[in-house]
Amino acid sequence: MNITVIYNPAAGGGREALLCRFVAELERLEAKVRLHHTTGPSDATRYLQSLPDQGDCVVAVGGDGTTNEVLNGLAPGVAMGVFATGTANVLAKELGLPKKPEAAARVVVEGKSVSVTPARLNGRRFIMMCGVGYDAWVVDGVDLSIKEKFGKLAYVMAMLGQIRRYGERRYRVTVDGRPLDSFSAIITNGKHYGGSFVLSREANILRPQVQVLLFQKPGVRFLLRCLTALLFGRMEQVDGVASLRAQAVTIQCEGAEEPIQADGDPAGMLPADIQVDDLAVPVRVPQMFLP
Numbered sequence: 001m002n003i004t005v006i007y008n009p010a011a012g013g014g015r016e017a018l019l020c021r022f023v024a025e026l027e028r029l030e031a032k033v034r035l036h037h038t039t040g041p042s043d044a045t046r047y048l049q050s051l052p053d054q055g056d057c058v059v060a061v062g063g064d065g066t067t068n069e070v071l072n073g074l075a076p077g078v079a080m081g082v083f084a085t086g087t088a089n090v091l092a093k094e095l096g097l098p099k100k101p102e103a104a105a106r107v108v109v110e111g112k113s114v115s116v117t118p119a120r121l122n123g124r125r126f127i128m129m130c131g132v133g134y135d136a137w138v139v140d141g142v143d144l145s146i147k148e149k150f151g152k153l154a155y156v157m158a159m160l161g162q163i164r165r166y167g168e169r170r171y172r173v174t175v176d177g178r179p180l181d182s183f184s185a186i187i188t189n190g191k192h193y194g195g196s197f198v199l200s201r202e203a204n205i206l207r208p209q210v211q212v213l214l215f216q217k218p219g220v221r222f223l224l225r226c227l228t229a230l231l232f233g234r235m236e237q238v239d240g241v242a243s244l245r246a247q248a249v250t251i252q253c254e255g256a257e258e259p260i261q262a263d264g265d266p267a268g269m270l271p272a273d274i275q276v277d278d279l280a281v282p283v284r285v286p287q288m289f290l291p
């Protein structure tokens, strides 16, 4: 098996020792490994696009941002693997990927491939989720130096910092042609969010559709109810949260510059045009994986 490993030395504060163990196990399993260290944002995508042959599988070693950049450079038909060394690692939680480097390497070589259909946000692919409103403000508000030192705590601080703003913007979200209003929206491919929290029990990463969660009531008390429900995996039961399956979504916000996040990183500004992609990606998962 020919494997291209893309390692982000900045993800999760750097995990060089884990990378070495991961690569050693791949080689022990007789894989031929080509290793690339990313040099900055978008480097993974550019590097992959420059390769005449990416091999049988490209493995992202990093967090969800690295996986996103690998996904956007992946050639059609090439499988994608993940060894999660980032901060939140939502995709790894969704796919039940092991944390230990040796076990993660075995999934790449000895696991199975499942078809995951990403979606496109303004033309660029994402694999887990994108969002506007509170969700995007939190991603935008993360202090990167705190994230580097203290990991997930940076997200908690950003969440607290943005709570008061919730409800200040109303978005027009058109879900498969149906116009709806919302004070925040998350468009998700999978069930998980922010690590191991379950955002949507309706979502299924193996289905070529996205799940649209709309937060349709304003007010800090409503937001706190939603955040509490997230802790217990009961978001879709909250009165005022709508959960809809969709193929195509547009999001607009009149008269304001509003950020979007995709796979946990800033992804430009509204308006947003989100479409389920035409092409599925084979993703390496454990033999036992069930969605």
Ligand SMILES: Nc1ncnc2c1ncn2[C@@H]1O[C@H](COP(=O)(O)OP(=O)(O)OP(=O)(O)O)[C@@H](O)[C@H]1O
Pocket: 008, 009, 010, 011, 012, 013, 038, 039, 040, 041, 042, 043, 062, 063, 064, 065, 066, 067, 069, 085, 086, 087, 088, 089, 090, 263, 264, 265
């Ligand atoms: N050499 C580098 N130096 C600094 N940043 C980099 C480098 N290579 C890639 N990046 C950027 O680092 C960002 C963060 O990486 P990533 O999201 O994988 O890790 P994380 O934020 O720790 O994890 P998670 O997204 O799971 O919380 C990516 O968006 C990528 O553009």
